[in-house]
Amino acid sequence: xxxxxxxxxxxxxxxxxxxxxxxxxxxxxxxxxxxxxxxxxxxxxxxxxxxxxxxxxxxxxxxxxxxxxxxxxxxxxxxxxxxxxxxxxxxxxxxxxxxxxxxxxxxxxxxxxxxxxxxxxxxxxxxxxxxxxxxxxxxxxxxxxxxxxxxxxxxxxxxxxxxxxxxxxxxxxxxxxxxxxxxxxxxxxxxxxxxxxxxxxxxxxxxxxxxxxxxxxxxxxxxxxxxxxxxxxxxxxxxxxxxxxxxxxxxxxxxxxxxxxxxxxxxxxxxxxxxxxxxxxxxxxxxxxxxxxxxxxxxxxxxxxxxxxxxxxxxxxxxxxxxxxxxxxxxxxxxx
Amino acid sequence: xxxxxxxxxxxxxxxxxxxxxxxxxxxxxxxxxxxxxxxxxxxxxxxxxxxxxxxxxxxxxxxxxxxxxxxxxxxxxxxxxxxxxxxxxxxxxxxxxxxxxxxxxxxxxxxxxxxxxxxxxxxxxxxxxxxxxxxxxxxxxxxxxxxxxxxxxxxxxxxxxxxxxxxxxxxxxxxxxxxxxxxxxxxxxxxxxxxxxxxxxxxxxxxxxxxxxxxxxxxxxxxxxxxxxxxxxxxxxxxxxxxxxxxxxxxxxxxxxxxxxxxxxxxxxxxxxxxxxxxxxxxxxxxxxxxxxxxxxxxxxxxxxxxxxxxxxxxxxxxxxxxxxxxxxxxxxxxx
DNA sequence: CACCACATGTATAACGTTATAGAGGCACGG
DNA sequence: CCGTGCCTCTATAACGTTATACATGTGGTG
Numbered sequence: 044x045x046x047x048x049x050x051x052x053x054x055x056x057x058x059x060x061x062x063x064x065x066x067x068x069x070x071x072x073x074x075x076x077x078x079x080x081x082x083x084x085x086x087x088x089x090x091x092x093x094x095x096x097x098x099x100x101x102x103x104x105x106x107x108x109x110x111x112x113x114x115x116x117x118x119x120x121x122x123x124x125x126x127x128x129x130x131x132x133x134x135x136x137x138x139x140x141x142x143x144x145x146x147x148x149x150x151x152x153x154x155x156x157x158x159x160x161x162x163x164x165x166x167x168x169x170x171x172x173x174x175x176x177x178x179x180x181x182x183x184x185x186x187x188x189x190x191x192x193x194x195x196x197x198x199x200x201x202x203x204x205x206x207x208x209x210x211x212x213x214x215x216x217x218x219x220x221x222x223x224x225x226x227x228x229x230x231x232x233x234x235x236x237x238x239x240x241x242x243x244x245x246x247x248x249x250x251x252x253x254x255x256x257x258x259x260x261x262x263x264x265x266x267x268x269x270x271x272x273x274x275x276x277x278x279x280x281x282x283x284x285x286x287x288x289x290x291x292x293x294x295x296x297x298x299x300x301x302x303x304x305x306x307x308x309x310x311x312x313x314x315x316x317x318x319x320x321x322x323x324x325x326x327x328x329x330x331x332x333x334x335x336x337x338x339x340x341x342x343x344x345x346x347x348x349x350x351x352x353x354x355x356x357x358x359x360x361x362x363x364x365x366x367x368x369x370x371x372x373x374x375x376x377x378x379x
Numbered sequence: 380x381x382x383x384x385x386x387x388x389x390x391x392x393x394x395x396x397x398x399x400x401x402x403x404x405x406x407x408x409x410x411x412x413x414x415x416x417x418x419x420x421x422x423x424x425x426x427x428x429x430x431x432x433x434x435x436x437x438x439x440x441x442x443x444x445x446x447x448x449x450x451x452x453x454x455x456x457x458x459x460x461x462x463x464x465x466x467x468x469x470x471x472x473x474x475x476x477x478x479x480x481x482x483x484x485x486x487x488x489x490x491x492x493x494x495x496x497x498x499x500x501x502x503x504x505x506x507x508x509x510x511x512x513x514x515x516x517x518x519x520x521x522x523x524x525x526x527x528x529x530x531x532x533x534x535x536x537x538x539x540x541x542x543x544x545x546x547x548x549x550x551x552x553x554x555x556x557x558x559x560x561x562x563x564x565x566x567x568x569x570x571x572x573x574x575x576x577x578x579x580x581x582x583x584x585x586x587x588x589x590x591x592x593x594x595x596x597x598x599x600x601x602x603x604x605x606x607x608x609x610x611x612x613x614x615x616x617x618x619x620x621x622x623x624x625x626x627x628x629x630x631x632x633x634x635x636x637x638x639x640x641x642x643x644x645x646x647x648x649x650x651x652x653x654x655x656x657x658x659x660x661x662x663x664x665x666x667x668x669x670x671x672x673x674x675x676x677x678x679x680x681x682x683x684x685x686x687x688x689x690x691x692x693x694x695x696x697x698x699x700x701x702x703x704x705x706x707x708x709x710x711x712x713x714x715x
Numbered sequence: 716c717a718c719c720a721c722a723t724g725t726a727t728a729a730c731g732t733t734a735t736a737g738a739g740g741c742a743c744g745g
Numbered sequence: 746c747c748g749t750g751c752c753t754c755t756a757t758a759a760c761g762t763t764a765t766a767c768a769t770g771t772g773g774t775g
Contacts, residue, residue: 045494045517047761058725063763070764073723093495094439095761097430098730103495113455113462113474114658123449126476135492138449138474140462155426156471158381158731159439159495181381267662300662322450326603326636328664383731394755399733406734409753431731434760494761718775725768731760738755745748 046089054083066091097159105160106134106349109151111143111168114266115293116321117338118166124342125164132350134161143264145169152178162349167191168233183352185345189235197348198363201336203235206368207242208249210288210316210334213370215250218379219286219314221258222247225273225298226290229261236265239290239318257282265290270297278305285313285379292317292324292333299327299375314376329374340366382425390419402427433495441496442470442685445487447479447504450602451629452657453674454502460678461500468686470497479600481505488514498685503527504569519688521681525571533684534699537672539571542704543578544585546624546652546670549706551586554715555622555650557594558583561609561634562626565597572601575626575654593618601626606633614641621649621715628653628660628669635663635711650712665710676702 048066052059057076064070065080072080083089097103108125110118122138129136137160141147148170150156157163162183167175167190175186175194185197192198207224214222224243228236240259247254257280260273270289274297277284287302289295295317299309307313309329317324317333324331344364351359384402388395393412400406401416408416419425433439444461446454458474465472473496477483484506486492493499498519503511503526511522511530521533528534543560550558560579564572576595583590593616596609606625610633613620623638625631631653635645643649645665653660653669660667680700687695 045761049761059761060725060727060763061723064724067763071723076724088489090489090491090494092434092761093491094430094433095730096763098428098434098732098760099762099764101730103430105492105495107473113459114452116450116452116455119449119452119455123476123478126449126478135475137443138476139471140459140474142459142462153424153426155429156441158426158428159430159441267658271662296662300664303664322603323659326607326632328636328639381731385731395731396733396755396757397753400754403733407753412754428731431760432733434730434762435732435734437760716775718773720771720773722771723769726766728763728765730762733759735758736756739753741750741752743749743751745746 045092046087047092048089050087051080051083051089054087055079094159102161102353103159104134105137106162106164106346106353107137107139107156107160108164109139109141109148110166111141112265113138113140113142115291116323117291117319120321121338121342124339125346128343128346129350132346134346134350136346141167141169143168149174157182161353164345164349168235183349185349185352187341187345189238191234195361197352197361199341199345199348199366200364201341201368202365203238204242204245206318206334206336207239207288208246209242209368209370210318211243211246212250213332213372213376214286214288214314214316215246215252217314217376220252221255221284222252222286222288223258223260223277223282223284224288224290225260225262225270225277226265226294227259227261229263233265236290243288258284262290262294265294267293267297267300270294271301272297274298274301275305278302278307283307283313286376287313287315289315289317292319292321292331295331295333295375296323296327299329299331310375310377316376320371324373332373332376333371334368335371336368337366381428382423383428384425386423387416387419387425390423391415430495438497438689439495440470441473442498442500442682442689443473443475443492443496444500445475445477445484446502447477448601449474449476449478451627452659453627453655456657457674457678460675461682464679464682465686468682470682470686472682477503477505479504485510493518497689500681500685504571519685521685521688523677523681525574527570531697533688533697535677535681535684535702536700537677537704538701539574540578540581542654542670542672543575543624544582545578545704545706546654547579547582548586549668549708549712550622550624550650550652551582551588553650553712556588557591557620558588558622558624559594559596559613559618559620560624560626561596561598561606561613562601562630563595563597565599569601572626579624594620598626598630601630603629603633603636606630607637608633610634610637611641614638614643619643619649622712623649623651625651625653628655628657628667631667631669631711632659632663635665635667646711646713652712656707660709663711668709668712669707670704671707672704673702 320335656671
């Protein structure tokens with residue numbers, strides 16, 4: 044089916060090895076033969092078989108980015124950045140969706156897909172430290188997000204505790220006192236939800252505000268629907284907060300919708316803030332105040348680190364980086 | 380580095396071929412040996428090398444979905460469906476982003492990535508019929524979207540003319556008369572923009588309404604920002620429509636934002652409708668009326684068709700399917 | 716003129732897998 | 746007791762590539 048080196052060699056009247064040398068420039072080739080070979084390549088439309096190359100050389104030039112939610116624009120935006128950076132470094136980035144599924148995450152680490160890529164950038168949310176450590180890893184792995192800590196891999200994430208702390212601090216500064224948190228952790232499996240809950244509690248304590256469990260709404264998933272439903276439940280209970288922090292922008296947008304539907308004015312009656320700075324929040328009504336992680340830094344750093352590992356930085360100790368974030372004030376939060 | 384068949388064979392004290400037979404069940408293996416082999420596999424943690432398998436067998440079990448805009452939730456939602464369907468059929472789907480870039484689209488067809496996947500679902504927007512036809516394709520290709528027509532490949536899309544026609548018809552039915560179109564085609568390269576523009580014009584004509592060029596705003600890209608800017612320009616020109624059709628939901632949401640910012644009430648003063656039915660439109664304020672393509676059908680059909688080709692339906696003639704769509708009324712359109 | 720360095724090309728052994736051909740053992744019918 | 750067939754298992758040749766070792770020719774140097 045495909046055109047192979049052998050076909051080119053036959054056409055150009057040279058040996059197979061010479062064609063290979065022309066293609067990858069591994070060894071010098073005379074100008075005349077190079078031209079003949081090149082011409083044959085152009086005529087027959089040859090492109091190297093990646094599987095065979097990988098088998099022989101151990102490299103494909105492919106890396107993968109595995110994310111838990113394809114539907115979350117945060118990851119789509121991150122992926123876009125990572126794809127660009129990978130291309131800049133001569134790699135192709137493939138996306139894989141684990142759909143926040145435990146089995147899918149495990150399969151990613153053990154599975155045969157590992158054999159086809161040179162390295163993996165992985166954002167685990169359902170498996171823990173032990174499970175990551177237990178795997179024998181033959182190709183480089185860079186972790187992103189707060190799913191796992193203290194493992195012997197490069198790890199890039201924002202400080203989730205500090206991020207939600209900063210969000211609450213902003214709400215406190217504009218005079219809010221009854222601050223709800225939508226999208227808290229309801230069981231043990233999503234680490235960043237726990238961390239953001241901690242930041243929420245710490246910030247309340249720092250501001251001298253009481254922690255009211257009835258203002259904290261756990262959700263199982265973290266989409267718009269979950270945010271809306273949780274907010275509705277909170278309102279149904281008769282708890283009207285004067286501010287709401289969403290686990291992420293999607294949850295915040297869901298909460299925003301529930302508040303609007305119930306006739307509460309945002310931001311006058313209730314201020315709303317999210318985390319992620321997805322583009323959607325710049326176009327919602329009202330526009331959404333948010334904590335913006337430095338996606339550019341996360342995406343680029345993850346790719347660069349992975350490529351460095353692939354190209355032989357085994358000796359270097361695993362790197363743990365906390366990328367910066369900043370508060371972006373928009374219409375959804377104003378002083379009381 | 381990785382564990383290979385040879386390692387398992389050594390451990391279990393059988394031949395390499397026997398291990399292979401245990402793994403793929405190609406030939407019967409005695410119960411006792413099967414167990415020994417299985418045990419060795421479990422102990423050493425073997426997983427087959429996909430590159431080698433591909434090289435030998437010609438199949439990887441990998442298919443790819445190449446989309447023009449990762450940031451567009453429409454494609455993310457479509458991808459999610461396709462990934463599920465692929466998994467159901469025993470395939471893994473990889474996503475690739477062409478970023479609506481001409482070079483990237485061409486590379487996809489010629490490039491060496493083709494060698495690593497069994498087939499490709501492709502939504503081209505920058506290359507045309509001739510360029511698709513000119514490629515010698517060695518692995519199956521299914522096209523989606525309206526980028527290319529009448530090529531000798533399976534092709535799945537909605538009827539874009541009919542879709543925008545339906546949208547305009549709805550606006551007319553609720554009494555709107557000055558209907559703008561944001562996100563028209565401004566040059567030759569995006570086919571679906573042309574088609575949707577045509578549907579707009581045809582529907583106006585059918586309703587006996589004049590076509591006013593000043594109400595038609597072309598954009599180069601089709602995101603929220605583009606919709607907002609185009610709408611602002613329209614307003615700046617003093618053209619206040621009583622309804623707006625966006626090329627897609629993102630453009631419509633951008634237009635919505637521009638209208639809100641300018642103090643116009645949606646839907647009372649201006650009705651807004653989009654195309655795509657992305658989740659975001661179910662949570663915006665106001666929620667967005669839209670033309671909903673059957674994403675489930677498109678995603679599943681594309682994958683099934685591709686898998687059928689991979690598994691040997693070469694004889695069958697190329698299939699062209701137009702998937703259905705329907706109008707979903709939400710808050711952004713009410714009668715005058 | 717023998718020798719060596721160097722530049723260029725080639726033959727070939729892997730990489731890990733699967734499919735083909737065939738080897739060995741055993742039971743059964745003639 | 747031999748031929749036949751079946752049931753297991755094994756040896757081995759590919760798949761397309763790259764790296765190593767080797768072969769050839771050409772020019773320069775002692």
